[in-house]
Every structure is written in structure tokens, then in C-alpha cells.
């Protein structure tokens with residue numbers, strides 16, 4: 432689904448100033464997996480990695496960017512503090528992020544209500560779980576891919592054909608783990624969604640529009656009535672094309688929100704806590720390899 436005519440609450444260029452910072456500044460934000468001396472496991476910076484199918488860098492920030500330190504709960508990586516660049520180095524950026532995050536939460540809550548109504552459910556069916564939610568605001572940069580980044584990647588993990596031409600995958604096919612994702616693309620195409628017809632469809636960037644992807648949680652919670660949107664990002668090949676930026680807001684409940692079957696919908700499942708679902712999903716990504724022991728399941 433695409434929401435049109437929706438100007439961003441702050442110009443996205445202001446958020447993307449993050450990618451102008453010198454590496455010595457962004458290095459301080461790296462997740463522990465990439466910089467073992469850092470304490471942040473879940474929030475923070477993920478750097479470019481050669482020899483991996485995806486070639487992207489960016490920052491994952493949590494609710495503390497918008498709501499302050501009261502949203503940080505120690506002892507669980509999912510509720511840790513977001514490491515941020517110093518205000519003096521990027522003046523106004525934290526306030527812009529906070530503004531954007533809050534606007535996406537308001538929009539997200541309205542979409543939850545619309546989805547509930549569309550399913551014939553009471554409007555507030557989903558909303559209570561989002562009190563103290565752990566939504567992630569992710570800034571993404573996909574640089575033009577240099578040839579050396581392909582070395583060591585198995586060809587079938589990176590190359591595919593689309594409409595008869597070979598294309599590289601900068602983000603492999605996946606579904607997001609949250610409820611919905613509000614995705615803003617900045618100028619450069621590449622996003623594709625898998626249709627019911629089994630074909631990949633381009634989702635071109637449009638000014639002032641947001642792509643809404645349904646996540647795995649929404650699919651589970653509705654007993655499969657709403658299917659998660661499988662999507663991927665294709666590149667222009669080695670050394671080709673333009674750098675791409677996108678801003679994803681993964682709208683997510685609280686870690687301890689109990690997700691249980693909804694009486695009016697078909698589909699039985701064992702109730703689970705949202706935090707357990709998201710942690711299990713994260714542990715499947717290569718950048719979290721070996722970190723499973725850092726979170727206790729409830």
C-alpha cells in the first residue's frame with residue numbers, strides 16, 4: 432500500500448545529514464557486534480560489510496530518541512539506549528529525529544485503527560499493545576556498490592534476473608518482523624514487492640509518499656488474514672547507478688505486549704510476547720550471529 436500526498440514532518444534531507452559525518456564519529460555508534468568495546472547490541476550503527484549479500488549502512492534508533500531516557504530499560508537489549516552523534520556535531524538532528532519518530536507513531540496508531548475497522552474488529556483492538564512500544568526508526572544508505580564488495584559472496588545470493596536482465600540484490604527478499612513498516616524512499620528506485628501473482632513489482636519512489644509494508648506480527652496476530660509483504664531491494668550492479676537512501680519506521684508494540692489470538696478471527700496460535708518474536712527474528716540476521724545469549728526469554 433502507498434500513502435500519497437504526505438509531506439514528511441521534517442525534510443528527510445535533514446535526517447540524512449547523518450551520512451555526512453566522518454567515519455570516526457559514526458564509528459562510536461557501531462553496534463557491539465562490529466565494535467566489541469561498545470555496549471549497544473541492538474540499537475546503533477551497522478557499517479558497510481564486504482563479502483555479504485547486502486551492502487548497506489545506517490542507524491537504528493529506538494523510542495528514547497523521541498520520548499527520552501524513561502523508555503530505556505536496562506537488562507534487555509531490545510530496550511537499550513540509542514547511541515547518538517553529539518548535538519554539537521550535528522545540531523538539531525536529534526530534534527528532527529524526535530519529530531519524525533513521533534509523527535510516524537501518530538500515523539501508525541491511525542493505521543492500526545483503520546486495519547482493525549477493515550477486519551470488522553473494535554477500533555482499539557491493537558492499540559493498547561503499542562503503549563511503551565519499541566518502534567525502530569532506521570536511516571539507510573546504500574552506496575554505489577564497489578566491485579570488491581562482491582568478493583566472497585555466493586553468486587546465487589546476490590544475482591537474480593528481473594524482466595530478463597541480471598540484477599544484484601542489495602536487500603534479499605524478506606518480510607519485516609513488526610506490525611507495519613512506514614517506508615520513505617529518497618529519490619532512487621530499487622524497492623520491489625512480491626505480488627499475489629508471484630511476480631516482483633517495482634515500488635518506485637514518489638515525492639511525499641510512504642510505502643506501508645505489512646509485517647510478520649500483523650500476519651500472525653490476524654491468523655494469516657493479512658499477509659506480510661515480502662519485499663527486496665535491487666541494485667544497478669557493481670559501480671553502477673546512484674547511492675540510495677531510505678527511512679524505515681518499524682511500528683512495534685512493547686516488549687512485554689502479550690499477543691494472543693483474536694476471538695473474531697480464525698487461526699489459533701500460542702500467545703507470545705512481542706519481544707520474544709522480534710529477538711528470534713533478529714537472530715536470523717547475520718549481523719546478530721552469536722548474540723542470542725544476550726537476552727533472556729520470558
Ligand SMILES: O=C(O)CCC(=O)C(=O)O
Nearest residue numbers: 571602607622664677679
Ligand atoms: O531500503 C528500502 O527501501 C527497504 C529497506 C528494508 O526493507 C528494511 O530495512 O527492512
Ligand SMILES: [Fe+2]
Nearest residue numbers: 605606607662
Ligand atoms: Fe524490509
